[in-house]
Amino acid sequence: MKETQKIQLKGLTLEELQNYFISIGEKKFRGEQLFNWMYNHLVFDALELKNFSKELRKKIDETCELKTLTLVDKQFSNHTNTQKYLFSTHDNKKIESVIIPDKERNTLCISTQVGCPLDCKFCATGLMGFKRNLTAGEIVDQYLYSAREYGKEKITNIVFMGMGEPLLNFQNTIKAVEIFTHELTKGLSRKRITISTSGIPHKIIDLADYNLRVKLAFSLHSAFEDVRSKIMPINKKYSLKENLEALKYYAKKTKTRITFEYIMLKDINDRKEDIKALTKLCTQLPSKINVIPFNSIKHMNPDGISAELESTPYEKILEFVELLRNNNITVFIRDTRGDDIAAACGQLAIKHN
Numbered sequence: 001m002k003e004t005q006k007i008q009l010k011g012l013t014l015e016e017l018q019n020y021f022i023s024i025g026e027k028k029f030r031g032e033q034l035f036n037w038m039y040n041h042l043v044f045d046a047l048e049l050k051n052f053s054k055e056l057r058k059k060i061d062e063t064c065e066l067k068t069l070t071l072v073d074k075q076f077s078n079h080t081n082t083q084k085y086l087f088s089t090h091d092n093k094k095i096e097s098v099i100i101p102d103k104e105r106n107t108l109c110i111s112t113q114v115g116c117p118l119d120c121k122f123c124a125t126g127l128m129g130f131k132r133n134l135t136a137g138e139i140v141d142q143y144l145y146s147a148r149e150y151g152k153e154k155i156t157n158i159v160f161m162g163m164g165e166p167l168l169n170f171q172n173t174i175k176a177v178e179i180f181t182h183e184l185t186k187g188l189s190r191k192r193i194t195i196s197t198s199g200i201p202h203k204i205i206d207l208a209d210y211n212l213r214v215k216l217a218f219s220l221h222s223a224f225e226d227v228r229s230k231i232m233p234i235n236k237k238y239s240l241k242e243n244l245e246a247l248k249y250y251a252k253k254t255k256t257r258i259t260f261e262y263i264m265l266k267d268i269n270d271r272k273e274d275i276k277a278l279t280k281l282c283t284q285l286p287s288k289i290n291v292i293p294f295n296s297i298k299h300m301n302p303d304g305i306s307a308e309l310e311s312t313p314y315e316k317i318l319e320f321v322e323l324l325r326n327n328n329i330t331v332f333i334r335d336t337r338g339d340d341i342a343a344a345c346g347q348l349a350i351k352h353n
């Protein structure tokens with residue numbers, strides 16, 4: 001039987017696994033056992049299902065698939081302790097996940113799509129275009145593989161800041177979060193999971209109503225509609241104004257504060273008037289700003305506005321942040337080394353596709 005015809009068990013919820021076993025004439029509790037093997041004990045091979053009979057193991061092995069990805073490369077940076085894992089999917093697409101250690105936490109950054117359709121002018125993933133959505137299994141496996149390599153208990157946070165727009169792959173993103181946080185998997189707390197979006201307002205509302213209560217980051221990058229539309233074409237379809245309403249709803253419903261991500265782009269969003277507009281925007285809802293030095297995308301040989309983008313000089317970033325703080329805005333600066341979460345995440349798996 002060809003691999004692609006096999007039933008994909010990775011990415012199924014507890015209920016779906018239970019239903020699968022009932023459908024093949026097995027007991028429901030096998031679903032819970034398999035859930036535990038795959039998501040807790042990080043088993044990727046049906047033949048390793050120790051408390052299953054030999055026949056059942058063989059049957060699952062022949063008809064089902066327990067792994068969606070193959071780990072093809074691992075990179076470790078001595079300088080920053082960052083670990084990168086390169087995976088290949090069944091259809092030979094390449095995706096990357098990265099672990100970024102920090103003082104008291106280790107954050108895993110994962111992808112939800114191969115490429116991205118939103119074409120943000122500063123983003124390497126955007127420049128490569130859109131290939132396809134990842135399945136829930138492929139999203140979950142980025143975590144499970146990384147957990148096996150790195151130590152499950154050592155991964156303390158997950159950010160959906162890799163390739164792609166999570167809210168355009170809504171169901172699979174939600175399913176992955178439900179598996180990550182499930183009580184049976186001794187999962188991560190919802191507070192330690194962040195979904196980052198460029199802004200699809202009705203999906204932000206859906207996410208709030210879904211009651212996942214994960215943290216939400218919004219890629220703001222300008223508080224002005226016209227500037228934002230220039231660097232993020234999606235803003236022409238879903239305005240900042242519409243997004244802000246949705247974000248207020250999210251913050252209220254989930255009782256969390258929104259993180260605004262803000263890449264510093266020289267002469268584009270680092271002016272005096274940007275400070276004023278940002279201050280006005282941030283005081284409308286519980287929020288904080290993560291200021292991110294722009295990571296060059298010159299290696300992509302971009303044209304148009306993408307070719308002109310430059311990071312604001314670091315001195316000026318410090319000044320910008322200081323002025324915001326003077327206005328009582330909570331601001332954090334991301335690291336400049338290019339190994340930081342957003343910077344490292346924004347640039348994944350490009351050369352391999």
Ligand code: SAH
Pocket residue numbers: 122123124160161162163164165166196197198217218219261263292293294295296297342343345346347
């Ligand atoms: N699509 C989602 C999540 C993936 S992008 C989103 O846009 O929010 C994750 C983060 O990487 C975003 O904040 C994005 O703005 C940032 N990023 C993209 N390109 C970057 C670059 N060249 N330098 C620094 N950060 C970048």
Ligand code: SF4
Pocket residue numbers: 116117118119120123124125126127162163164165197198219
């Ligand atoms: Fe897509 Fe996010 Fe990159 Fe924009 S910044 S192109 S939404 S991955």
